Amino acid sequence: MKLLLDCDTGVDDAVAIAYALASPEAEVLGIGSVHGNVEADTAAENTLKVLGLVGRTDVPVAVGAERPLLRPLDLAKLVHGEDGLGNTNLPPSGLSPSGEHAADQIVRLARELPGEVTLVCTAPLTNVAIALMKEPRLPSLVREVVLMGGTAVEPGNVGPVAEANVYHDPEAASLVFAAPWRIRMAGLDVTMRTLLREHHLERLSAADTPLTDCLVSVLAHYFEFYTGSLGHRACAMHDSVAVGLALGTVEVLESHLLPVYVCTSDGPALGQTVVDRRPLANRSFSAPGAHTEVMFRIGGEEFLNHLVRRLCELVV
Ligand code: BDR
Ligand code: CA
Numbered sequence: 291m292k293l294l295l296d297c298d299t300g301v302d303d304a305v306a307i308a309y310a311l312a313s314p315e316a317e318v319l320g321i322g323s324v325h326g327n328v329e330a331d332t333a334a335e336n337t338l339k340v341l342g343l344v345g346r347t348d349v350p351v352a353v354g355a356e357r358p359l360l361r362p363l364d365l366a367k368l369v370h371g372e373d374g375l376g377n378t379n380l381p382p383s384g385l386s387p388s389g390e391h392a393a394d395q396i397v398r399l400a401r402e403l404p405g406e407v408t409l410v411c412t413a414p415l416t417n418v419a420i421a422l423m424k425e426p427r428l429p430s431l432v433r434e435v436v437l438m439g440g441t442a443v444e445p446g447n448v449g450p451v452a453e454a455n456v457y458h459d460p461e462a463a464s465l466v467f468a469a470p471w472r473i474r475m476a477g478l479d480v481t482m483r484t485l486l487r488e489h490h491l492e493r494l495s496a497a498d499t500p501l502t503d504c505l506v507s508v509l510a511h512y513f514e515f516y517t518g519s520l521g522h523r524a525c526a527m528h529d530s531v532a533v534g535l536a537l538g539t540v541e542v543l544e545s546h547l548l549p550v551y552v553c554t555s556d557g558p559a560l561g562q563t564v565v566d567r568r569p570l571a572n573r574s575f576s577a578p579g580a581h582t583e584v585m586f587r588i589g590g591e592e593f594l595n596h597l598v599r600r601l602c603e604l605v606v
Contacts, residue, residue, distance in 0.1 A: 291315050291316050291317065291408060291536065291537055291538075292317050292319050292403060292406050292407050292408060292433075293310055293316050293317065293318050293319065293407075293408050293410050293533070293536060293537075294318075294319045294320055294321075294322070294395070294396060294399055294407050294408070294409050294410070295307060295310060295318065295320070295321040295322065295410050295411075295412070295533075296321075296322040296323075296324060296354070296392065296396070296409065296410070296411045296412070296413055296415075296417050296418060297321060297322070297323060297324070297333060297337060297412050297413050297529070298323070298324050298325060298326025298327040298328065298330075298333045298412070298413035298414060298455075298458075299323065299327070299328070299332075299333040299334075299336035299337045299340070299374060299375075300326070300327030300328060300333070300336070300366065300369070300370035300374045300375075301327075301369075301370050301371070301374070301375060301376055301508055301509060301511070301512040302412075302512070302525075302526070302527055302528050302529045302530065303327070303333075303336075303337075303412050303413065303529045304336060304337075304339075304340050304375060304505070304508060305505060305509070305527060305529065305530055305597075305601070306412055306527075306529035306530040306532065306533045307321065307337060307340045307341075308340055308343075308344065308501060308505065308601060308604065309530050309533050309534070309597055309600055309601060310410075310533045310537075311340075311341075311344050311346050311349075311604065312344075312600040312601060312603065312604035313533075313537055313539070313600060315537045315538070315539070316533075316536075316537055318346075318349050319349075319399055319403075319407065320349060320350045320351070320352060320388075320395050320399060321337050321341075321349060321350070321351050321352070322351075322352045322353075322354045322392025322393075322395055322396065322417050323337060323351065323352070323353050323354050323387075323392060324354040324355050324392065324413045324414055324416050324417050325355060325356055325357055325358070325363055325365070325414060325416065325458070326365070326366065326413045326414045326454070326455065326458050327365065327366045327367070327369065327370040327374050327413075328365055328366075328367065328370065328373070328374035329356065329363075329365065330353050330354055330355060330356045330392075331353055331356075331387075332373070332374055333374065333413075334351050334352075334353045334387045335382070335383060336373070336374050336375055337351050338351055338383035338385040338386075338387070339375070339380050339383045341383075341385065342383045342384070342385055343500060343501055343504055343606075344501055344604060344606050345606040347385055350387075350388040350390070350395070351385075351387045351388060352387060352388050352389075352390045352391060352392040352394070352395040353387045353391070353392060354391060354392025354393060354416065354417035354420075355392070355393070355414075355416035355417050355420060357416075358414065358416055358458060358459035358461070358462065359416060359419060359420075359459060359461045359462050360461050361459065361460075361461070364458060366448075366454060366458075368515070369512065369515050370511075370512060371511045371512075375508045376507065376508045376509065376510055376511035376512055377511055378504075378507050378508050378511075380504070380508075392417040393417045393418075393420035393421040393424060394421075394424070396409065396417060396418065396421040396428070397421050397424050397425040397428065400421075400425070400428055400431035400432050401425070401431060404430075404431045405431070405433055406433055407431075407432050407433055408432075408433050408434055408435075408436060408536050409432050409434070409435045409436070410436050410437070410532050410533055410536045411435065411436070411437040411438070411439070411455075411466075411532070412437070412438045412455070412528070412529035412532050412533075413455055414455050414456075414458035414459040414462060414463075415437070415439070415455070415456075415459060415462040415463045415465075415466045416459045416462045418435070418462065418466050419459070419461070419462035419463075419465040419466055420462075422465055422466065422469055423465075428469070428471075429469045429470045429471035430471075432471060433472075434471065434472040434473070434474065434536075435466070435471055435472070435473045435474070436473075436474045436476070436532050436533075436535050436536040437455070437466075437473065437474070437475055437476065437532060438455060438476050438477075438481060438528050438529050438531060438532040439453055439455035439456045439463065439475065439476075439477060439563070440453050440455075440456050440463075440475055440477040440478070440550065440552075440563030440565075441453045441477040441478035441479055441563060442477060442479050442548075442563070442565040442567065442584050442586065443479055443565075443586075444477070444478040444479045444482055445478075446478070446561070446562070447478060447482075448561070449558065449559075449560060449561055449562075450558050450559070451553075451558075451559055451561075451562040452553075452559070452560060452561030452562050453477060453478050453561070453563070456552060456561045456562075456563055457560065457561030458561075460552050460553065460554045460560060460561045461554055463552045463561075463563075464551070464552040464554050467550045467551065467552055467563070467582060468551075470581065471581065472581060472583070473550075473581060473582040473583070474535055474536075474545075474582075474583045474585070475550065475563075475582050475583065475584045475585060476528075476531040476532045476535055476585050476588075477563065477584065477585065478528075479584075479585065479586055479587075480531060480585045480586070480587065480588045480590065481526050481527070481528040481531050482526055483587075483588075483590050484526065484527050484528075484530075484531050484588070484590040484593060484594060485516075485520075485524035485525065485526055485527070485590075485594075486509070486513070486524060486525050486526075486527050486594060486598075487523065487524045488523055488524075490594060490598050491506060491509065491513070493598050493602060494506050494509075494598060494601060494602065497601075497602035499602070499604070499605050499606075500606065501601065501604055501605075501606070502601060502602055505601065509525065512525050513525045527594065527597065530593075530597050531585075531588065531590075531593070534593055534596075534597070535585070535588075539593065539596055540588050540589065540593050541588060541589035541592060541593070542585060542587075542588055543586075543587040543588055543589060544585075544586040544587040545583050545584060545585045545586060545587075546567075546569075546570060546583070546584055546586065547580045547581070547582070547583050547584075548565055548566055548567060548569065548570075548577060548580050548582060548584050549565075549566040549577050549578075549579055549580045549581075549582070550563050550564065550565050550566070550582040550584065551563070551564040551566070552564070565584055566580075
């Protein structure tokens, strides 16, 4: 499985990247960075820190869009820490990004490997939207897009109905959902039920590898943030779900092929993924152009166990 990741490397992105690198099913072709949790260049540096930690300095990292297509920059440092890695202030990676723009990296790899690249997006979709504008044939060149973003039924996490990755660049997300490619959407409906708990952290601590030791410290701030909002001790492993879906390691219990639109109007619904569920309620209602498989239920507990096991087993 040839994966091209696009991340705003924050805490759960870092876990997702480590998980992809720990997965024998995955060939990680490259990783793009984008604004979102932190600035695009900080996200790239955080990605390089993860790659350095697991000895995978062969994977190219491309810095991408520094800001949304139309809107002002809005970061999520409250959730992920000032450095994006839980205020751990890890030493600099000593590594450099490739110099290619992340949108160009998407276009280049899609052209070089037509029909083979799975684009896994765990961040605002600005780079992907720019890539679509640069190469209108992109939807036919990419195998599929698997993204963490949006929500169908679950409340939003940055607005009443908006999920952060979509909210941080709604115009970009609108372009991506409108393009004629196969999308699989892991939104808050499934990721807010894929919660890492203390017993998972204990297993990571007990593994005592350079990676697990680092992840345990990186996760601490994020875990406390989520504990405050959830009311019990846990944190959401949003981005790993997208990687797991791409790899086929997440069991899909309920999903539907539905049209998805993005609200780009200012107001309380800004950034909402409007998932047209009418075909579910009324079988005679056809939904022309439905090309997004929206996840409604997955085997979250089994996936978390598998995720933790993989992370513990990755010894450099
Ligand atoms: C998404 O927003 C970011 O804060 C996380 O990394 C994840 O990709 C969850 O809404
Ligand atoms: Ca993310």
